[in-house]
Every structure is written in C-alpha cells, then in structure tokens.
Amino acid sequence: MTTEEAQRRTSGVSATTATSTGEFGIANPARSTAWAGAVQAGARVLPEHARSHNRALVLQALFRAEGLSRADLAREVGLTRVTISDLISDLINENLVIELGVRTDSRPGKPATMLDINRNGFVVVGLDLSFNSRFRGAVTNLDGTVLHREELDVTGVTGTEAVEATALILERLVAAATAPILGVGVGSPGIVDATGTVLSAPNLGWKDLPLQQILSMRAQLPVQVANDANIAALAERTFGGGGADMMLVRAGRGVGSGLIVGGQQVYGSGSAAGEIGHVMVGTDGGDTCVCGKSGCLETWLAIPRIEARLANATTEAEREAILREAGERLGIATAPIVGALNLGEVVLSGPSELIDGPLIAAAADTLRDRTMAEFVGDLSVRMTTLGRDIIVLGAVVMVLTGQLGVY
Amino acid sequence: MTTEEAQRRTSGVSATTATSTGEFGIANPARSTAWAGAVQAGARVLPEHARSHNRALVLQALFRAEGLSRADLAREVGLTRVTISDLISDLINENLVIELGVRTDSRPGKPATMLDINRNGFVVVGLDLSFNSRFRGAVTNLDGTVLHREELDVTGVTGTEAVEATALILERLVAAATAPILGVGVGSPGIVDATGTVLSAPNLGWKDLPLQQILSMRAQLPVQVANDANIAALAERTFGGGGADMMLVRAGRGVGSGLIVGGQQVYGSGSAAGEIGHVMVGTDGGDTCVCGKSGCLETWLAIPRIEARLANATTEAEREAILREAGERLGIATAPIVGALNLGEVVLSGPSELIDGPLIAAAADTLRDRTMAEFVGDLSVRMTTLGRDIIVLGAVVMVLTGQLGVY
DNA sequence: TTTGTTAGTAAAGGTCACTAACAAACAAAA
DNA sequence: TTTTGTTTGTTAGTGACCTTTACTAACAAA
Incomplete structure (x- = not known):
C-alpha cells in the first residue's frame, strides 16, 4: 500500500487524538x-x-x-x-x-x-502571536469556552528565539489540557501560506518559516497556522454571527483584514489576502508610512498613529474629529471592496475605546456615501463581539474545520 | 417517490438533450x-x-x-x-x-x-444582452468556436418587448443549431441572482424578471442567466488563460466587473458582486454621475464619458492625458480590491482603441504605486484576448459548468 | 383498549470504485 | 525468430456506502 493509499484509507478522527496526561510529545500527526x-x-x-x-x-x-x-x-x-x-x-x-x-x-x-x-471531551489549543510584546494562548473546549490561559513576554524576541517562545507557550498549554487535544491553531502576523509556512513576518523576523511543520513535529499534534486577521474573520463567521460575505478589519500596531466571500475564506494568489494596511487611501496625500508611500491606510488607522494624534487633542471635539477622520479613511479604502464583493458586513476588531464610537460611525457613513445604496443597502458595519479572544476562537474554528470538517 | 428523490436519482446528461431539427420547443428541462x-x-x-x-x-x-x-x-x-x-x-x-x-x-x-x-456533437447557444441597442447571440461548439451568429436591433425596446426580443433571437439561434443543444447561456446587464432572475436592469426596464425560467419554458432547454461582466470573467478564466484570483473590468456604456476568487466566481451577499461603477474614486471630487454622486468610477471610465472628453482634445498629448487619467482612476478604485483579495490579474474588456494603450498602462502604474509591491509583485494588468465574443464564450462556460460540471 | 405516530434498528439490495488477474498488442533484447 | 517486458483495456470479485423495506419499542389520544 502506498502512502497515498494509506492516507486515502484513513478516515475519521481517532478518539485517541492526544493523551491528556500533558506529555509534550504523544499524539497523532496532523491529518x-x-x-x-x-x-x-x-x-x-x-x-x-x-x-x-x-x-x-x-x-x-x-x-x-x-x-x-x-x-x-x-x-x-x-x-x-x-x-x-x-x-x-x-x-x-x-x-x-x-x-x-x-x-x-x-x-x-x-x-x-x-x-x-x-463539547468537553476534547480541547483545542489556540495561540495568538499577533501582539507586539507578548504571546497569548488558551485551552478551550469545542465551544470556544476558555478553560486555561497562558501568556509569555516576548519583548524584543525574534527569529529562532521567537520560535522557541512559541514552542514554550504551546508546551505549557498542552500540559494544562484536561482532555485529549483535538488540535492546535495558531494565529500569526504576516503572510502565511496554506501549508502553515510563515512567508514573511517582519516584526518577528520570520521569513519562509515552516511554523506549522515545526510545531506539529514538536508537539506531535495536528497544528494549523494562519494569518491573525484571517483567523479572526473565521472566528467572527462561526462564533460572532458573521455572514457569508464579510470583511473583518483588525486595527492594532498595523492594519490587516480577513475576508469571507461566499462563505469561504479568501487566501489570495500569493497567500496575502487581507493585507490592506499599505493600500493608499484617497488622492490628497497623507502622512508618510514606514513602507515609503504616503497616506497608506495604516497611517490613518494604526492604533499608535491614532494615539499619537489624540495626545495632541485638547478638546472632546478635536478628539472626535480625529477618530472620525480615521473612520472616514477606513470607509474610503473599503468602499471599493465592499462594492466589488457586495459584502453584507464589515466588522472591526481592535481597542473598542478607540474604535467603537465616532470612528465606526464615520466609517459606516463614508461607506454608504461612497457606494450605491441599492447594492449595499443592508450593509452592517459593527464591532466584533468576540473581544480580545478573537484569535484564540479563530484557532478553534481552524481546528474544528481541519480535524472535523465543521465550519 | 418524491420529487426530490426523483431528482436525486437523475444523474448524467441525457444524450438526447435536444433535437437538432430546430423546433423551438423540444428538449429536456434544465438540470x-x-x-x-x-x-x-x-x-x-x-x-x-x-x-x-x-x-x-x-x-x-x-x-x-x-x-x-x-x-x-x-x-x-x-x-x-x-x-x-x-x-x-x-x-x-x-x-x-x-x-x-x-x-x-x-x-x-x-x-x-x-x-x-x-466537441461538435453538441452546440451551445450564447446570448449577449449587454449592448445598448442590439442583442447579439451565437451558436458555438463546445470549444467556443462560433458556428452561427444572430443580431437583433433593440433600440428603445424595454420591458416585456425586450423579453420578446430575447426569445426571438433565441428562437432563431435554436433554429440554426446543427447539433443537439447542450444548453443556453445568457449574459444580461444588471443584477442577476443565482436562479437567473434579473433583479434589476434599468436600461432594459427589467425588475425581478425570472428570465431564466421564462426562456427555459419557451425553449424547453436548459437556460442559465448571469450578469454580463460576471460571465465575462468566467470566459476569461476558462478561455482567456485567466488565473484563479482575477478581476475582469468591463468598460462600456457603464462600468462593471466580475471577480474570480480562489477559482470561484463571486456572487456577493445580494447577487451584486462586481458592481463598481458607482463607487467613488479618490477624495478630490469629479464629475456628477447619473446616480447623484460625484466622481463615481463610471464618470471616469464609461466609454461615452471618455469619448466626450476626447472630442475636445486637439493634440495627441491631450488625448493621451485623458486616457491616462481614466486609467489612473481605475487604478485608484481597484487598488484596495487588488490588495485585499491579493489578486494576480486585472483584465480589461472594452473597445481596445481606447483601453489598450495609455489607459491600461496608467492603470497598471497606479495599481503598483498604490499597493504593496511585496504582495502584488507579479500582478498582471492586461486586455482580454477574447474580444467582442467574450460574453458568448462566457455563456459556453456557464453551460459547460451547469450541464457537465466542466470548468 | 385501540389507533396512530415517532424513534431507532435489522436485513437485504443496488451502486460505486477498488483489487486481482488476464488477454491483446507492441518494442526491444536475446 | 523467440523471449521478455511494458502498456492498454477488460472481466470478475470484493468491500464500502446508503437505500428501501420491515420491524419493535414507546408514547399520546380517542
């Protein structure tokens, strides 16, 4: 029997997916x-x-x-x-x-x-590598209910060290699991291809890093790695009531997004779908971006940029104007996307004290002003309800999809 | 046996899909x-x-x-x-x-x-309703080779009359078929839903018109109706060498587009995917549009608008500047789409004497300037090679997909 | 008690693609 | 010329899968 045939004959998920004893190394391979x-x-x-x-x-x-x-x-x-x-x-x-x-x-x-x-017979391990200075992770049941959390400070940690840090937090989470682990989902910043290889993640100093393979070997568990914003879109779709044609925009240190089109995640021709942070917004200039261009969406919407502007604001009106402008720019950038894909929902994820208010209202107004009401009539622009755990929940969805076919 | 069960039991395409005698009314129903x-x-x-x-x-x-x-x-x-x-x-x-x-x-x-x-044992009938004053149609073999053409002047014809005109040209094409007809594909302007109902086509005065059902009943043939630009994208994908992540922009009386994402056609939450004609471009105003807004993509790229501007151009340099500006605006509007979807190709369809030249070059330059080179590095911006028959060819693809599962 | 309904199981049958084995038809080596 | 090896396409038999048919169990309502 060839390998391929053996694989073909293998169906279902064995109930002994992983031991619950917490050993970091006993389970079945990804499948x-x-x-x-x-x-x-x-x-x-x-x-x-x-x-x-x-x-x-x-x-x-x-x-x-x-x-x-x-x-x-x-x-x-x-x-x-x-x-x-x-x-x-x-x-x-x-x-x-x-x-x-x-x-x-x-x-x-x-x-x-x-x-x-x-729902409690198996657990899922979710890893969120998207924060700047700390890796976060959780053990959840199949509902996405968090059973255990781990955090790890990774300030200034990059390259191989960052891989080791990822393996360490994963090891701790695996040890904390109280039931067989169905799989591990990882949300990483940067460009991640379908095989779970991080093609490029400048902040972590990763390039062509086969993270999925590495972690899968180390933990002897099914591991799936995807871009953080994309995974967030998955979470919103499954746990947040997101529709079949939806965009999730994530504002943090940078700006990224994930797209669900026709109920399917969009990957893009180079696995870089959702990367809208460095698309120029408008035709009237803007601040200089780290990428060299001017007026990229990131220069308007990245949280550090907004915070810097707000630091100079003295009145509430000024503060609101700054937030409204950020929202407007988001609307300008996303209008063609919403129109072309005829999206039904635009969901925002990020610090709600900044985003949930004038910013999101301005984004919604701008979107409606710049598109055809007939087509985007029932467009919904809103905050995610999933909060900070959105990446971990996305990891659960990835694992449920990958291991059980549930989505 | 219930209807559903009967359907379930029906598989394959009967070889006697239609008689080739040309009677307008003998064949099997769509399936x-x-x-x-x-x-x-x-x-x-x-x-x-x-x-x-x-x-x-x-x-x-x-x-x-x-x-x-x-x-x-x-x-x-x-x-x-x-x-x-x-x-x-x-x-x-x-x-x-x-x-x-x-x-x-x-x-x-x-x-x-x-x-x-x-390839010559069956024929496909394709109808193109996208032209302003005339309906075009063709009988092709399974390769998309045109065997017979029909045209019908429909200046000023709308509503029920336009439906009758469609039925008439279809009847003529069916009569001209020299082999059993595998199916009929129709590219219509406006918003068309998955059941082939034209939800809205202002130019033809159609609203919630179940065109697919009407034609299928009349011709007793499998009929599939879709939006013209969407169908053009299908044609480009199958016959024009288009990739799995592609956008086709069609400039004519208006501006529309069709999207292929992950190899799949995009329909959108309200069947209006690709409708980018009335998305505003840039933040510096623009001409007033029929929709009431200013600076819609149509005001820059619709062929009548371009021609009107060119009529005032006296020098070649002026002419080129006008075309370049149209291309730039196309680039501005599509940059967020290309970035978000990580498209590999943007294909243009329309009068090549206007589009193929400064316009397309400017669009390509603008697209590259406004997106991240790392992500859209190998983006291809080009004209379609399928010319005026693109809609008819799209009809062939629809029928092949719908009747044989080929795509 | 009778009647009718719903849940779940058992046995038999048809469809589908697989493996194993074989004949036909050829090229190339002996 | 004969032998050997390769490739094509078919026949026969097997196992996986879901269906249909028929049954028992368990309940409500008349």
Missing part, C-alpha cells in the same frame, strides 16, 4: 478529514470521501444546534435514519458525540434520544 | 449535474454524487487536453483504469465522448485508444 480538501480541482471522490463528508455534516448540525435526536439529524442533513444511526454510532465510539438521555417534552411516538457533540 | 451544486452547506453526498463528480473530472481533463487515452485519464484523475473505462463507456453512450482511433506513435505496450470530448 485532514475535511471535505473541502477533497473538493479541490482534480480530486476524485470515493465512497469513503462521501462518508466523511456526511459525517462532517452531522457534526456541523450538532455543533450548531445542540439537542438533536438521530431522527432530527436525518431530517436536517437529508440522509435516512439508518445512515444517521450508523454515523452516530461511529462518532459515539470515537467519543466525539454523546447521548444526553431521552427528550422530556410530551409528544406522540417513541421519545427521542438527544445527542450532542462531546 | 444540473455539477458537483458544485452538491457541495453546498448542508448537502449530503451519496455514491451517485461521487460518480457524477468523477464523471465531471473526466470531462474536464478531456476538455483541457485532447488526445488522452483511458489509461492517461486514469493517471490524470487518480481513478483506476477500470473505473475510467466504466465512466467513458457511459460518456460514449451519451455521445459526449468519442474514440479517435489508436495512438500512432511508437511505444512499447498495447497502443492506446485516443479519446476526446465530442
């Missing part, structure tokens, strides 16, 4: 069950792929609406009760699904046995 | 074999879906590279020779694939039997 992987152009479909797709559908349905019976699932997914029973039997054996007992409400017919994803 | 349809969220996958997906893969491989044997296909697609033989047997029975005879070159082993899609 994808997701249907998405099989749908790529040129990929044939075998019966077993159909099975894992249907299996993912069942998990998705259970994930979204707890308290479903086998019969409910059959109606929801469109398969027969027989097939659902068979799939559920597998999932129960793998400890991914549990029976909650019989339905209590009074209805004719045999009472249903309620099912749910075993 | 989708495409895998894409089955991959939607919440859609279960049955073995037969797997089969039609694999079938589509075989057709795709044959479509792209003629002169493949069964064994070649097995290697290409990843299925076994046995399975390929079985699929090919079906396809030959349906007259979609033909044997070309044995391979002539001298190699060890049994000589292979060459296969090809029966």
Whole structure:
C-alpha cells in the first residue's frame, strides 16, 4: 500500500487524538478529514470521501444546534435514519458525540434520544502571536469556552528565539489540557501560506518559516497556522454571527483584514489576502508610512498613529474629529471592496475605546456615501463581539474545520 | 417517490438533450449535474454524487487536453483504469465522448485508444444582452468556436418587448443549431441572482424578471442567466488563460466587473458582486454621475464619458492625458480590491482603441504605486484576448459548468 | 383498549470504485 | 525468430456506502 493509499484509507478522527496526561510529545500527526480538501480541482471522490463528508455534516448540525435526536439529524442533513444511526454510532465510539438521555417534552411516538457533540471531551489549543510584546494562548473546549490561559513576554524576541517562545507557550498549554487535544491553531502576523509556512513576518523576523511543520513535529499534534486577521474573520463567521460575505478589519500596531466571500475564506494568489494596511487611501496625500508611500491606510488607522494624534487633542471635539477622520479613511479604502464583493458586513476588531464610537460611525457613513445604496443597502458595519479572544476562537474554528470538517 | 428523490436519482446528461431539427420547443428541462451544486452547506453526498463528480473530472481533463487515452485519464484523475473505462463507456453512450482511433506513435505496450470530448456533437447557444441597442447571440461548439451568429436591433425596446426580443433571437439561434443543444447561456446587464432572475436592469426596464425560467419554458432547454461582466470573467478564466484570483473590468456604456476568487466566481451577499461603477474614486471630487454622486468610477471610465472628453482634445498629448487619467482612476478604485483579495490579474474588456494603450498602462502604474509591491509583485494588468465574443464564450462556460460540471 | 405516530434498528439490495488477474498488442533484447 | 517486458483495456470479485423495506419499542389520544 502506498502512502497515498494509506492516507486515502484513513478516515475519521481517532478518539485517541492526544493523551491528556500533558506529555509534550504523544499524539497523532496532523491529518485532514475535511471535505473541502477533497473538493479541490482534480480530486476524485470515493465512497469513503462521501462518508466523511456526511459525517462532517452531522457534526456541523450538532455543533450548531445542540439537542438533536438521530431522527432530527436525518431530517436536517437529508440522509435516512439508518445512515444517521450508523454515523452516530461511529462518532459515539470515537467519543466525539454523546447521548444526553431521552427528550422530556410530551409528544406522540417513541421519545427521542438527544445527542450532542462531546463539547468537553476534547480541547483545542489556540495561540495568538499577533501582539507586539507578548504571546497569548488558551485551552478551550469545542465551544470556544476558555478553560486555561497562558501568556509569555516576548519583548524584543525574534527569529529562532521567537520560535522557541512559541514552542514554550504551546508546551505549557498542552500540559494544562484536561482532555485529549483535538488540535492546535495558531494565529500569526504576516503572510502565511496554506501549508502553515510563515512567508514573511517582519516584526518577528520570520521569513519562509515552516511554523506549522515545526510545531506539529514538536508537539506531535495536528497544528494549523494562519494569518491573525484571517483567523479572526473565521472566528467572527462561526462564533460572532458573521455572514457569508464579510470583511473583518483588525486595527492594532498595523492594519490587516480577513475576508469571507461566499462563505469561504479568501487566501489570495500569493497567500496575502487581507493585507490592506499599505493600500493608499484617497488622492490628497497623507502622512508618510514606514513602507515609503504616503497616506497608506495604516497611517490613518494604526492604533499608535491614532494615539499619537489624540495626545495632541485638547478638546472632546478635536478628539472626535480625529477618530472620525480615521473612520472616514477606513470607509474610503473599503468602499471599493465592499462594492466589488457586495459584502453584507464589515466588522472591526481592535481597542473598542478607540474604535467603537465616532470612528465606526464615520466609517459606516463614508461607506454608504461612497457606494450605491441599492447594492449595499443592508450593509452592517459593527464591532466584533468576540473581544480580545478573537484569535484564540479563530484557532478553534481552524481546528474544528481541519480535524472535523465543521465550519 | 418524491420529487426530490426523483431528482436525486437523475444523474448524467441525457444524450438526447435536444433535437437538432430546430423546433423551438423540444428538449429536456434544465438540470444540473455539477458537483458544485452538491457541495453546498448542508448537502449530503451519496455514491451517485461521487460518480457524477468523477464523471465531471473526466470531462474536464478531456476538455483541457485532447488526445488522452483511458489509461492517461486514469493517471490524470487518480481513478483506476477500470473505473475510467466504466465512466467513458457511459460518456460514449451519451455521445459526449468519442474514440479517435489508436495512438500512432511508437511505444512499447498495447497502443492506446485516443479519446476526446465530442466537441461538435453538441452546440451551445450564447446570448449577449449587454449592448445598448442590439442583442447579439451565437451558436458555438463546445470549444467556443462560433458556428452561427444572430443580431437583433433593440433600440428603445424595454420591458416585456425586450423579453420578446430575447426569445426571438433565441428562437432563431435554436433554429440554426446543427447539433443537439447542450444548453443556453445568457449574459444580461444588471443584477442577476443565482436562479437567473434579473433583479434589476434599468436600461432594459427589467425588475425581478425570472428570465431564466421564462426562456427555459419557451425553449424547453436548459437556460442559465448571469450578469454580463460576471460571465465575462468566467470566459476569461476558462478561455482567456485567466488565473484563479482575477478581476475582469468591463468598460462600456457603464462600468462593471466580475471577480474570480480562489477559482470561484463571486456572487456577493445580494447577487451584486462586481458592481463598481458607482463607487467613488479618490477624495478630490469629479464629475456628477447619473446616480447623484460625484466622481463615481463610471464618470471616469464609461466609454461615452471618455469619448466626450476626447472630442475636445486637439493634440495627441491631450488625448493621451485623458486616457491616462481614466486609467489612473481605475487604478485608484481597484487598488484596495487588488490588495485585499491579493489578486494576480486585472483584465480589461472594452473597445481596445481606447483601453489598450495609455489607459491600461496608467492603470497598471497606479495599481503598483498604490499597493504593496511585496504582495502584488507579479500582478498582471492586461486586455482580454477574447474580444467582442467574450460574453458568448462566457455563456459556453456557464453551460459547460451547469450541464457537465466542466470548468 | 385501540389507533396512530415517532424513534431507532435489522436485513437485504443496488451502486460505486477498488483489487486481482488476464488477454491483446507492441518494442526491444536475446 | 523467440523471449521478455511494458502498456492498454477488460472481466470478475470484493468491500464500502446508503437505500428501501420491515420491524419493535414507546408514547399520546380517542
């Protein structure tokens, strides 16, 4: 049997994904069950792929609406009760699904046995490398509920040292896990390709760093690495009520974004989708940017820049004008994107004391003024509700998608 | 058996898709074999879906590279020779694939039997409703080679009359078909939803018009309707060598665009993706637009506007400046889109005597100036090579995708 | 108690792609 | 010329998968 065939024969997620003893080194390698992987152009479909797709559908349905019976699932997914029973039997054996007992409400017919994803039977480890001077991480259950946190100061740490720091915080999180670890998700700044290689992350001094491979080898766990803003968009989509056509803009030290188009994450031709920080805004100049150009979105919207301007503001009106201008510039930059993609939502993530107020209001006004009302009539511009944990939650979504096919 | 079950049982494209006698009214109803349809969220996958997906893969491989044997296909697609033989047997029975005879070159082993899609065994009807005063249409083979053309003057024709005109030109094209018609593709201006309903097309006086349904009933053929610029993007992707992350901008009476992201067409939250004509460009005003705003992309790039400006130009330098300015504005408007989506290509479609020259050069320069070179380094900005037939070719792609799953 | 409904399971059947094995047809080496 | 090895395409049989059909269990309502 060839390697490829062996892989093809492997389906499902083994229930023994990782030991919960906390050893940093015992678990199964990364592997994808997701249907998405099989749908790529040129990929044939075998019966077993159909099975894992249907299996993912069942998990998705259970994930979204707890308290479903086998019969409910059959109606929801469109398969027969027989097939659902068979799939559920597998999932129960793998400890991914549990029976909650019989339905209590009074209805004719045999009472249903309620099912749910075993939300506490596995945990996910999420890492957020996007902060300037500290790495953050958390252990969560499958709902994204944080069970344990770790932080690590990394001021001035770059290159290999930064990799070691990442491995260290991961090790601590793995040790803190109280249930088998389904997988590890990492949100990194910079450009990250589909294989989890950090092509470029200037702040961390990383270039062509195969972070996913490194961490996966070290932890012996399935690891997935993606850009922080992209991962935030995933989180908003799954946990924040984000729609199928959505943009998440993240303002921090720089400005980045993640895009969901047609329900799918956008990666871009060079894995650099969402990088809007250095797109010039308007035709009337602006401050000089670190990149050499003038009037980049970052010069208007990066938090340090806003804070510097606000430091000179003496009155509340001045303060508001500064924030409104930042919002306007965001609106100017995103209007063509919103129009071209016919987005339904623009979600902002960042320090709410700065963003949630005049800034976001001005962005919404500007967006509406500069696009065609007929097309963007029901555009929603809002803050994320996920707060500072958004990257960690995105990591959960990545792992759920990668390991279970849930999204 | 329920309707849904009956549909589920129906797979493949019957070889008797339509009579070639030219009667306007004898054929089978629209039906989708495409895998894409089955991959939607919440859609279960049955073995037969797997089969039609694999079938589509075989057709795709044959479509792209003629002169493949069964064994070649097995290697290409990843299925076994046995399975390929079985699929090919079906396809030959349906007259979609033909044997070309044995391979002539001298190699060890049994000589292979060459296969090809029966490119002239079926025809496709394409309709282009995007011109101001005339409807254009063509009958093509499966390669997109035009076999017959029809035109119809529709100056001042709107509403129901325009629908009748569409039906008339379609009837003529169907009558001219010399082989069974695989399907009909229609490129319409305005907003068209996924069901082929024209939600809004002011120029034609259409609003919530179920054009696909109307034409499908009239012609008794599978009909697919989509926005003209979107369909043009499809054509560029399949016949024009367009990449997986691409934008096609169409300048005509107005300005529209079509987007391909991650190899997939973008539809948008309100089916209005690509509508960039009324996005404001820059922060320095501009001419008043019919929409009421100032400085919309259309005021810079719509062909009538450019022509009006050129009429006042006396020197070649003035003429070039006007064209360069139009290109610059296009670059300003598309820079955020190119950056956010990390597009690899921007393709222009329209009158080449105006677009292909200073305009496109200025657009390329502006795009590069206003984005981050690191991210858009290998961005290609160019004219389409498909000329005026681009909409008709897009119709072919729609039909191939919808009826055969080829894309 | 009877009737009707709903949940879940068991057995049998059809579809699909796979493996194994083989004949046909050729080139190249012996 | 014969033998060997390669490649193509087919036949036969197998296992995976989901369906249909039919059943039991468990309940509400008449």
